Amino acid sequence: MEVSCAFPTALDSPDNIALAERLGYARAWVYDTPQQSPDVWMTLALAAVRTERIGLGPGVLVPSLRHPMVNAAATATLAALAPGRTAVAFGTGFTGRRAMGYRAITWSYLEAYVRVFRGLLRGEVVEWEGAQMRMLHPDGHAPARPVEVPILIGALGPKGHKVANELGDGLFVTIQLPEFITDYSWVPYLVWGTVLDEGEAQDSEHARNAGGPGWALAYHGAYEFEGPDAVRELPGGNEWMEVVDKMPADRRHLAVHAGHCVELNQADRAAWSAGGHSMLRDVTVSGTREQVRRRLDDLASSGVTEVVFQPCGPDTGAELERFLEAASAV
Incomplete structure (x- = not known):
């Protein structure tokens, strides 16, 4: 199981992603939450030029926040800045919509959006909102089409499973593990928590x-x-x-x-x-070093192929180090 990280997009996220690369994390995902964060694509672009190896991607994009052409152009830009390192995940919107008072988008809307998004990256003429369009970027303005970028779908229920199975290259999971995760060969699972010292109270x-x-x-x-x-x-x-x-x-x-x-x-x-x-x-991956390692072993046995840890608190570097140490323990 790969060990990756995630960040609620902030001004220091590019530096934290560079640190995560130095520590050995496989990939860094950042959130698409404009009501509380800087722009996700600007942040990823800055991270791309400060790193060489670590995978990069938005996790997850909320389709209603941008026209599919905007996300396609941004994806192509990141793929040019970080070739072979870019992936994109889509979801119906938890914080990205509910924090602004909206409900999640429908799965039919997400499905149509991802189909158009994929078509644009392939260089096809697609239809969106009744209009015909295609990526028209001349040489030097974006990579030549097709732009090959893996796409993951964040899903928990049967409707999402259907869309992920038809259109996704993997399943991006948060909150809880759905029973169908074993149907996918790539399953990043977003977790929170902290490694506690031996004897440390969990209300410290x-x-x-x-x-x-x-x-x-x-x-x-x-x-x-x-x-x-x-x-x-x-x-x-x-x-x-x-x-x-x-x-x-x-x-x-x-x-x-x-x-x-x-x-x-x-x-x-x-x-x-x-x-x-x-x-x-109970609700986070928290505990002593050994307890966290056992939790991660259980996740791997359940079908998770990539654990994605989001550090919190005033010392991001220390949290990244403590978690990676626990995850790497034999």
Whole structure:
């Protein structure tokens, strides 16, 4: 199983990706979350010119954020800057849409978008929104078509599985492992967490800063996919909902997604202090070096071919080193 990393796109992400390359990570994925991040393609371009080996790609692109021609041109640009190192993943939009108050896009829309995107990279004439178009880049403006870049699809349910199976070169997985992952030969799985020292309490300041942002996804995901009652069943869930419910109904998504994958927001801190930290090992890949290694072995046995670790907290370099050390342990 390959060990890769991911970053919630930030101004220092290119430097962190260069560090990840020096440490030995296989690939770096960055998030397409414009409501809280710099532009994903600018960030990847900067990373490309600062690195030589590490794989690069957006994980995941949300189709509704850009015209397919825009993403195709950006993909071709990255493929020119990092030849043989570029991959692209698409999803229906969790943070990339829900943090702005929208629901996820439909799978039929994503399927149509990816078909057009693939056609553009092949140099074909395609139709989008009733218009015929093709990549017209002259020599020196983009690589010659076809531009060969692997495409992965982020999916958890049967509709996504169908699209990924028909159009994808792999399955990009977050939140939970679907039962159909063994149908794919390339399965990156995005994980959060932290390596704890022997005897370190899982409510330590380090655990909260480095493991907390990933732990908080249990509350964010429960709220978005199952509703408030599902959140209240979690430790600290009542306290989490008390904070969110103070916001007007049409702005609650702002309270839910503030600090998403970066830091604990007000609701997250309330849940953590109310005992929610007891779930840290259950909902993230956190624990001692040996415990993290066993979790990774279990993921590999389940069909994951690439674990993708997102470091959190004030010391990104230390978190990258600790995780890679645990992942490499025999």
